[in-house]
Amino acid sequence: MATLFLVIIYMAFISLGLPDSMLGVAWPVMQSDYGKPIETAGFLFMVIAGGTIISSLASGTVIKRMGTGHVTLISVFMTAVALLGFSFSPSLIWLIICAVPLGLGAGAVDAGLNNYVATHYKAHHMSWLHCFWGVGASLGPIIMSQFITGQNSWRHGYVAIAVIQFMLVLLLFFTLPLWNRVAKNRQVDLNREHNDSKSILHDETTVHHVRPLQIKGVKLALISFLFYCGVESTMGLWGSSYLVNVKGLSVAMAAQWVSLYYAGITVGRLITGFITLKVSNRILIRAGQITALIGAAFLLLPLSTNFSLVGFILVGLGLAPIFPCMLHETPARFGKEHSQSIMGYQMAFAYTGSTFLPPILGMIVSYSTMGIYPFFITAYIVAMLLGSEKVNTLMKSRSFERNINA
Known part of the structure; x- marks a missing residue:
C-alpha cells in the first residue's frame, strides 16, 4: 500500500511541475494578445512565486491543523481553478488575480509533499x-506547444492543464483516507539516511547554544539555494523568448527546446536516485554545477543554433542533482539539531531566488536586448558554485580540526 500511495504522491508532484514551465513558453504569444512589454512576464512570475513563499512559510501551521492530505487536495484544487482562470482572463489584471492562488497552491503542495516523503x-x-x-x-x-501550433491558442493549452489538475483532485479526494493510514504504518530510520557522514557539530555545547544562522557555512549555503533557483527559473521563464528573439526559432520550436531542458532535469534526477546509493551528495552537487556551467558556455559562445540546444540540455542535466542533494546534505553539514530550522531558511531563500532573480533579467532586457540572457545564466551558476565550494572548504576545515582535537 505504501508503494502504491507513493505513486499518487509522485503524480501530485507531476501536477506541481506542469504549470511551472508554461508561462515562459506561452508568453511570446500572450504578450502579443495583451499588447504588454516583455518584462510583464517577470512581474507575473513574481506574483506566483510570492504566493509560493507565503504558503510555504505558513504550510507548517496549516498542515498541523488539517493534515498533509487535506492541504494537498485543497492546494491542487486551487491551482486547477487558477489555471482555468488563466485561460479565460480577458486582461492582465485577471492574470494577476489568478496568479495569486496559483502560487499559494503550489507552495503548500511543495512543502507538504517534501516533508511527507522525507518523514515516511x-x-x-x-x-x-x-x-x-x-x-x-x-x-x-x-x-502548450501543441495547442499553439495546432490551434494557435495558448488559452486551450491552459484549459488542458487545468483538466489534468481537476482529474488529480478527484484522485486525491478518493484516496484521502490513505494519508493517515500510510503514515501510521510507515516508519523510517532517519539515521540510516545519513549513515555516510557524521554531523559536523560534535560538541554538545555548541549544538544547543549556537543559533542556526551563526553556524559557519549556513549563510553561504543559503546563497547557493538562492542562485540555484535563480538559474532554474530564469532558464525556464526566458529561455523561449531568447530562442525566439535571438536565435530566430518559431514559438512552437522554442517551446520544444525548453521542454528538453526540463527533460534534462527529469532524467538527471531519475538517475541521481540510483547514484546516491554509491556516490556522496557533495560529489554529485559539484559535478552538477560543473556540468551546468559547461552548458551555459554553449549558450554564451558564438556558436550555431544547434549548440544552444546542447546548452539547454546540459544545464538541465547539471541542475538535476543539485537541489535534492543540497536538501539531503543539510543534517550532515550543519547537524541534525538545527537541520529543520536551516531547512526552512534554505527553502525561503530558494523561493526568493525564483521570485526576484528572473524578473531582474526581464527589467534589464527592456532597456537592452535578450542577448544578455546567457551572461546572466553563467553569472548565476558561478555564484552558486562559489558559494557551494566555500561551504565544502569550511566543512573540510572543521572536520580536520575535529580529527586533530580527537
Whole structure:
C-alpha cells in the first residue's frame, strides 16, 4: 500500500511541475494578445512565486491543523481553478488575480509533499520525487506547444492543464483516507539516511547554544539555494523568448527546446536516485554545477543554433542533482539539531531566488536586448558554485580540526 500511495504522491508532484514551465513558453504569444512589454512576464512570475513563499512559510501551521492530505487536495484544487482562470482572463489584471492562488497552491503542495516523503520514505525517494516534478515541467511546454501550433491558442493549452489538475483532485479526494493510514504504518530510520557522514557539530555545547544562522557555512549555503533557483527559473521563464528573439526559432520550436531542458532535469534526477546509493551528495552537487556551467558556455559562445540546444540540455542535466542533494546534505553539514530550522531558511531563500532573480533579467532586457540572457545564466551558476565550494572548504576545515582535537 505504501508503494502504491507513493505513486499518487509522485503524480501530485507531476501536477506541481506542469504549470511551472508554461508561462515562459506561452508568453511570446500572450504578450502579443495583451499588447504588454516583455518584462510583464517577470512581474507575473513574481506574483506566483510570492504566493509560493507565503504558503510555504505558513504550510507548517496549516498542515498541523488539517493534515498533509487535506492541504494537498485543497492546494491542487486551487491551482486547477487558477489555471482555468488563466485561460479565460480577458486582461492582465485577471492574470494577476489568478496568479495569486496559483502560487499559494503550489507552495503548500511543495512543502507538504517534501516533508511527507522525507518523514515516511527513504532518502533516494527525494530525488525521484523531484524527478517527477521534472516530468510535469517537461510535459507543460510540450502540451502548450501543441495547442499553439495546432490551434494557435495558448488559452486551450491552459484549459488542458487545468483538466489534468481537476482529474488529480478527484484522485486525491478518493484516496484521502490513505494519508493517515500510510503514515501510521510507515516508519523510517532517519539515521540510516545519513549513515555516510557524521554531523559536523560534535560538541554538545555548541549544538544547543549556537543559533542556526551563526553556524559557519549556513549563510553561504543559503546563497547557493538562492542562485540555484535563480538559474532554474530564469532558464525556464526566458529561455523561449531568447530562442525566439535571438536565435530566430518559431514559438512552437522554442517551446520544444525548453521542454528538453526540463527533460534534462527529469532524467538527471531519475538517475541521481540510483547514484546516491554509491556516490556522496557533495560529489554529485559539484559535478552538477560543473556540468551546468559547461552548458551555459554553449549558450554564451558564438556558436550555431544547434549548440544552444546542447546548452539547454546540459544545464538541465547539471541542475538535476543539485537541489535534492543540497536538501539531503543539510543534517550532515550543519547537524541534525538545527537541520529543520536551516531547512526552512534554505527553502525561503530558494523561493526568493525564483521570485526576484528572473524578473531582474526581464527589467534589464527592456532597456537592452535578450542577448544578455546567457551572461546572466553563467553569472548565476558561478555564484552558486562559489558559494557551494566555500561551504565544502569550511566543512573540510572543521572536520580536520575535529580529527586533530580527537
